[in-house]
Amino acid sequence: MAPPQSVLSTTLRLLRDKLMDNSFIAHPLIRAIEAQGGVIKVSGGSRVDTPVIFGDHTSITELTGAGFNPVSMDVTDPFHTASFEWANFTQPVILSKVEKAANKGDLAVVNLLESKVNNTMLALRKEVNLQIIRGTSTRITGLQTLNGSTTAAGTGWLEGVAQASQDSVVGGLSKVTYQAQNWFNQFFDSAGTYDTSHLDQLMINAQIYSPDGEFPDIILMSPSCFGAHQALIQTNMRYSPGDSEDKGMVGMWRGARIYIDPNLGFTAESPAKPISAYVLSSANIKLYADVDGWFEMGDMLPVPGTAAEAAMVFCRMQLVTGHLASHGVLVDAEA
Numbered sequence: 001m002a003p004p005q006s007v008l009s010t011t012l013r014l015l016r017d018k019l020m021d022n023s024f025i026a027h028p029l030i031r032a033i034e035a036q037g038g039v040i041k042v043s044g045g046s047r048v049d050t051p052v053i054f055g056d057h058t059s060i061t062e063l064t065g066a067g068f069n070p071v072s073m074d075v076t077d078p079f080h081t082a083s084f085e086w087a088n089f090t091q092p093v094i095l096s097k098v099e100k101a102a103n104k105g106d107l108a109v110v111n112l113l114e115s116k117v118n119n120t121m122l123a124l125r126k127e128v129n130l131q132i133i134r135g136t137s138t139r140i141t142g143l144q145t146l147n148g149s150t151t152a153a154g155t156g157w158l159e160g161v162a163q164a165s166q167d168s169v170v171g172g173l174s175k176v177t178y179q180a181q182n183w184f185n186q187f188f189d190s191a192g193t194y195d196t197s198h199l200d201q202l203m204i205n206a207q208i209y210s211p212d213g214e215f216p217d218i219i220l221m222s223p224s225c226f227g228a229h230q231a232l233i234q235t236n237m238r239y240s241p242g243d244s245e246d247k248g249m250v251g252m253w254r255g256a257r258i259y260i261d262p263n264l265g266f267t268a269e270s271p272a273k274p275i276s277a278y279v280l281s282s283a284n285i286k287l288y289a290d291v292d293g294w295f296e297m298g299d300m301l302p303v304p305g306t307a308a309e310a311a312m313v314f315c316r317m318q319l320v321t322g323h324l325a326s327h328g329v330l331v332d333a334e335a
Helices: 005-024 028-035 097-102 106-134 196-209 223-236
Strands: 039-042 047-053 079-085 087-096 145-147 156-158 186-189 218-221 249-253 256-260 275-280 285-290 308-321 328-331
Touching (some): 047 308, 079 308, 186 196, 196 275, 218 223, 223 249, 223 275
Parallel strands (some): 186 328
Antiparallel strands (some): 218 275, 249 256, 275 328
16 A cells, blocks of 8 residues: 555655755755855745945055044945845656556655655756756746856856956846946957966956955866866876765866866857856855745645646745856867
8 A cells, every 4th residue: 555645745855855965966066055155045035135345345544654644434335236036946746646556565655756856856956057057948047047148047147258348237237337346257268279278367367356365166167178178187187086075076177176067068149159168166156045945845735637646846046146256257168
């Protein structure tokens, strides 16, 4: 006899936590954000607001002589707010009566449920990654994307053009309006031939503008770009994938972990050049999640008109940044 719906619902919730860590959180970018304490759970709200600092609150007065110089008390408001709408999406876990009948016993049904929940988590991870990297998901279009050239999602972050030509709006703040306040991303065009100096320059530029003065710690590369990178450094290998518990990492460069992402290498909408790599500071990226929408698992309920039961996995999250200039994009570096 198959376990009742109440037992199935409880089992689903227990499986969710285990499989979320093994599948969804296993994505390198999301794992790096979590390691920095960047997965922030909040309760409700119509949008996600994050502070952005554009300058200094007060000015410095140098004291000379006996030190009785008049001190400037001029105050400016350097704080702005970047606002991001929530991305809401759901996916069902479905179990038919035929499947329950074919898997006799509580353990068999639990094992079947585990495989279905794992499949759901992997599908969500794949779609979330597609949106974050390329902005071309047709199912999660409200989630922010790193691809600043796309028009599909509205507001991508990293534009594959020089600073002066960047004109997108991120978090409601225009890059054109706030360019002088460092609301832009770093950019380097390899012009068809990759060299490690291109990656170095991109990382140095990001480090110069970083609030904490740190180098970027994540590099996402297309397979072709990584191949070109590997060919140049092969004689000075410092790392092999087997050296770390981070099985997704394929190398390191200037202290940053390198990951291959097959979604990279796509041709941007404007300009029409391949996006070869993202250089990111995980300390300056946050993943906000609603406490009632962090892979919230509903009860297993009958599906009207079918011989099946389903539980809905509900997600309410958003990827945000409060500092664009500490991230960068490398274009046309596929060879």
